[in-house]
Amino acid sequence: MELSKIFPIVFAAAAIFAIGAHADGQATQDIAASHLGIKLVPSHMVPVPFLAESGLPDRSPSIEFRTAEQMTQQDRLLEAGAESSIAERAGFADLEFNQGKWSYGQLVCPALPNHLFLRFMRNDGAGDTSVFSVSIPRSGEGRVRLIPIQRRGYSLFSPAPINSLTLSVFNHIRQEERAEINPGWLGTGLCYAALAGANPQSEPAAETS
Secondary structure (H helix, E strand, O other): OOHHHHHHHHHHHHOHHHHHHHHHHHHHHHHHHOOOOOOOOOOOOOOOOOOOOOOOOOOOOOOEEEEHHHOOHHHHHHHHHOHHHHHHHHHHOOOOOOOOOOEEEEEEOOOOOOEEEEEEEEEOOOOOEEEEEEEEEOOOOOOOEEEEEEEOOEOOOOOHHHOHHHHHHHHHHHHHHOOOOOOOHHHHHHHHHHHOOOOOOOOOOOOOO
16 A cells, blocks of 8 residues: 555544544444443543654554464464354454354554554355454553454444544553554554455555656
8 A cells, every 4th residue: 555545544543533532422322222231442531642742763564464364373372262252242342253264363553552452354255254353462461352354244343444443442452552663654554454344455655856
């Protein structure tokens, strides 16, 4: 994806840090509308703002996608240890995680290094795919969080990139990150887009004479 094409995604992602407080309340309404009877929205929080001068330049903000086989042994063990929590949260979201054959891969997000990000998918044919993202804190401080993307080819609530649940979960991930250096806005926006189901890649802007 060319850099010019990701700006709308990134700007939309950046907006979450100003509206995160509203997102929690709206997400509660989304969950209630789903008739699941389960509130998946995390507790209220104040979004973490970006600094005017980010301490971490976006030298390599692109997202890397790895298959389960390409993951490090440490990351596979971290995923294995979180499987029960993943299954529980997928059950709350009615994603039919106990049915069919699911696969997963890793979303490597340089902007948020203190979390392991995974994308789970089940493909039952054309137009019948189920997808969700998962974040697992590497330090053990925090909680496993899930972002529903699709169930049987349909968004569970509103589309994941603009879903209030996605906004709320991502704000909590940033709160848990506790990075010593504030990440760049571009890399953070790309990470948000990937967790919401996109496959974003940035390319250097073409030089003009």
